[in-house]
Amino acid sequence: MAVLLLGEVTDGKLNLDATSKAVAGAQTLGEVTVLCAGASAADAAGEAAKIEGVAKVLCAEDASLGHRLAEATAALIVSLAGDYSHVVAPATTDAKNILPRVAALLDVMVISDVSGVVDADTFERPVYAGNAIQTVKSADPVKVLTLRTASFEAAATGNDAAPVETVAVPEAPGLSEWVEDHVAASDRPELTSAKRVVSGGRGVGSDENFALIEKLADKLGAAVGASRAAVDSGYAPNDWQVGQTGKVVAPELYIAVGISGAIQHLAGMKDSKIIVAINKDEEAPIFQIADYGLAADLFTAVPELTEKL
Amino acid sequence: MKVLVPVKRVIDYNVKVRVKADGSGVDLANVKMSMNPFDEIAVEEAIRLREAGTASEVVVVSIGVKQAQETLRTGLAMGADRAILIVAAEDVHQDIEPLAVAKLLTAVIAEEEPGLVICGKQAIDNDMNATGQMLAALLGWPQATFASKLELGDGRATVTREVDGGLQTIAVKLPAIVTADLRLNEPRYASLPNIMKAKKKPLVEKTPADYGVDVTPRLEIVKTAEPEGRKAGVMVASVDELVAKLKDEAGVL
Numbered sequence: 001m002a003v004l005l006l007g008e009v010t011d012g013k014l015n016l017d018a019t020s021k022a023v024a025g026a027q028t029l030g031e032v033t034v035l036c037a038g039a040s041a042a043d044a045a046g047e048a049a050k051i052e053g054v055a056k057v058l059c060a061e062d063a064s065l066g067h068r069l070a071e072a073t074a075a076l077i078v079s080l081a082g083d084y085s086h087v088v089a090p091a092t093t094d095a096k097n098i099l100p101r102v103a104a105l106l107d108v109m110v111i112s113d114v115s116g117v118v119d120a121d122t123f124e125r126p127v128y129a130g131n132a133i134q135t136v137k138s139a140d141p142v143k144v145l146t147l148r149t150a151s152f153e154a155a156a157t158g159n160d161a162a163p164v165e166t167v168a169v170p171e172a173p174g175l176s177e178w179v180e181d182h183v184a185a186s187d188r189p190e191l192t193s194a195k196r197v198v199s200g201g202r203g204v205g206s207d208e209n210f211a212l213i214e215k216l217a218d219k220l221g222a223a224v225g226a227s228r229a230a231v232d233s234g235y236a237p238n239d240w241q242v243g244q245t246g247k248v249v250a251p252e253l254y255i256a257v258g259i260s261g262a263i264q265h266l267a268g269m270k271d272s273k274i275i276v277a278i279n280k281d282e283e284a285p286i287f288q289i290a291d292y293g294l295a296a297d298l299f300t301a302v303p304e305l306t307e308k309l
Numbered sequence: 310m311k312v313l314v315p316v317k318r319v320i321d322y323n324v325k326v327r328v329k330a331d332g333s334g335v336d337l338a339n340v341k342m343s344m345n346p347f348d349e350i351a352v353e354e355a356i357r358l359r360e361a362g363t364a365s366e367v368v369v370v371s372i373g374v375k376q377a378q379e380t381l382r383t384g385l386a387m388g389a390d391r392a393i394l395i396v397a398a399e400d401v402h403q404d405i406e407p408l409a410v411a412k413l414l415t416a417v418i419a420e421e422e423p424g425l426v427i428c429g430k431q432a433i434d435n436d437m438n439a440t441g442q443m444l445a446a447l448l449g450w451p452q453a454t455f456a457s458k459l460e461l462g463d464g465r466a467t468v469t470r471e472v473d474g475g476l477q478t479i480a481v482k483l484p485a486i487v488t489a490d491l492r493l494n495e496p497r498y499a500s501l502p503n504i505m506k507a508k509k510k511p512l513v514e515k516t517p518a519d520y521g522v523d524v525t526p527r528l529e530i531v532k533t534a535e536p537e538g539r540k541a542g543v544m545v546a547s548v549d550e551l552v553a554k555l556k557d558e559a560g561v562l
Contacts, residue, residue: 010474069479070442070452093472097454100407100442109408109527110439122531127436131326132335135531175451175482179467182476192473196561228491238457238492239475244436245491247473253561263325270539274559276551291542291559294551304548309562 001030001120004080006089006098007048007057009036010068014044016157017193018090018149020051025152029086029120029143031055035167037076039066042164049161057164064172067181068094072172074101079170081106081142085120091146091248092192099146108140113248115151129244130267149192150250150271184237191223191240196253199225199242199269200235203258203279203298207235212299213257216306225249227265230258243268258298261286278302310424310483312355312364314389315414316348316371318380319434332532335434337401344380347429349387350489353496354459355427356388363461364425366390370417372410374398378512385507386499392512393417397524404435409517409524411443416520418448423484425466430455430488441488451481454488 003026008015014036026032032053036045037060045059058080064072077098081087087102089095091113103110115133116124122137123145191197198220200213210230217224226236228243242249244267254272259265261277261284269275270289277290280297287293294301320326320335321343327336344352358364369384371377372395381392395413397405418426431438445452453459453468457476460467461483470477471490499507517524545551556562 067477067479070445070454074446093455093470096438097442097452100437100439101446101452103439104408104411104443104446107408109406110437110443111528112437112439125436126536127533128320128326128335128434129436130536132328132533133536134533136528137531138528140527173449173451175485176453177480179478179480181474182478183474232491237475238471238490239473244433245431253555253559264322270536274555274561275539275542276555287544288541289539292551292554293542293544294548295544296548301548305551308548308552 001085002083003030003032003086003088004077004084005032005034006077006095007034007036007044008090008092008094009038009041009044012038012040012043014047016047017154018092019048020154020157021149021152022088022090022147023051023053024155025117025147026086026088027053028117033058035060035077035080037065037073039063045164046161049164050157050159052156052158054162056162058167059164060167060169062169065169067178068098069176069178070097070101071175073098074105075170075173077102078105080167085142087142087144089146090149095146099144103144106142106144108142108144109138111136111138111143111145113148114145115148126267129264130270131263148248150248184239188217189221189223191225192247192249194223195251196220196222197225197249197251198222198255198257199227199259200230200257201227201259202229202233204230204235210235212302216255216302219306219309227259227262229262256286256290257302259286260284261289310364311366311368311421312358313368313370313418313421313423313426314348314351314355314384315428315440316352316369316380316384317345317432318342318371318373318377319345319432322346322433328533328535332534334402334530334533342376344383345429345432347431347489349496350491350493351427351429352384352387352389353494354489357494358461368393368421368423370395370414372397372405372413374401376401381512382507383499385510386504387497388503391510393515394512395515395517397517405524406526406528407437407439407443408527409522410440411447412522413517413520414444415447416522425484426486428486428488430490441486445486450485452486453479453481455490456487457490457492459487459493
């Protein structure tokens, strides 16, 4: 049994948190080889080599791999897949774009958003927005899966580096090209790996009012999240969205402000260690899953909380 | 240019999901079913392209149980021109896997030759997020997933995508597969006259055998369970009490 794991590489940098959580999740499936692909990937490969549990790192550098375009990256993975029983990746938007394409090219089913590994063929994954957990057993010769990072503790990084090999890159299919990225520059921690998250919902009322959420987050050194209702109302950008259709987070502390607790939101945060809910509606469903609930007007409670922390 | 939109019949997003006590799945008997919300967005985008004169015809396709013709009628009422139903399951609890769906769609596309396919990014039942990508792979077409903006011109589509760090814009050669994310548009409601008109629009029925595709699942569903519940904690009376609890009891500050 051998695992090919697509490392999360963006603009030449390794996303260590997502990659090492996937390494931890894949550990029981076999010897893990991490693939780092990009226009430049050598630094990322060097870093991935130090993650504990990584046996080998493959480094693929080519301009066509620069922006994680699915067509070129999938072609690369397929060219390497013959040596492996499992092809896995952290369930990021990049991997969710690429891995189903890989699976179809290998004529196997993809298994998305795996939250638990039962054995080499059997996996648990949330369905129906996390309202049910399905256990599936794959009969395919190669298992292609994405691992939900919130479900796994990150593997540690050590000093012993695994060997790094350079691999040949197949000719790019030339079907797509990158135009531009709009990445919000922020000093805040990244949402999916943050230890603390403060999220606002429709109750926040406007994008100006979202400053209250951001101030509390900055006081805590937290990432900022939002419910789908807040995103749909234009109070917050979509990449802040936590939930079934957004990001899945599991921080040590999650503070939900003005969020009623729709199923679709809970699906993205209910694995958080401690959940705090602040909402003026005492009947809000969020209180049924919160460790600490405060039924209060957020416009007085949040500034007071920011002040007293 | 013809635009093809695959649509799926799923449990209505407002319905509370109930896991069957014997672990065999989710109870779908006598439950309200609707078009997958992401597919509604895909249909809306295709209709807007036709209204703008970019697309000449919008064809909706559904694969599943016979009752999926209601879902197709919804698409026709929104404004699609005609529909294809591939009856691949008898029991509403039987889900056709994305790989099999992609193979059937590949066969439909070989016949229909659309210039663009718009799918929803994921179905809210199996949450796989895979059909569009798999279809692109089988066709050897480019894919532009999680789209929040779509512009067509000169043999290519420029698509803005919702990605983890923000937005990415890519250009893909046509024909291509685009998968719709939430912010691509707000789907219209079908008006009563259009619902009546939709009843007369053409809907053809096929089977997987017509296309020579085997829809046997690759994944065996061993069991379906309720997620571990989270117990409600305590209500605090003030911000001071909250801060004290977080510091002393939870130890997270």
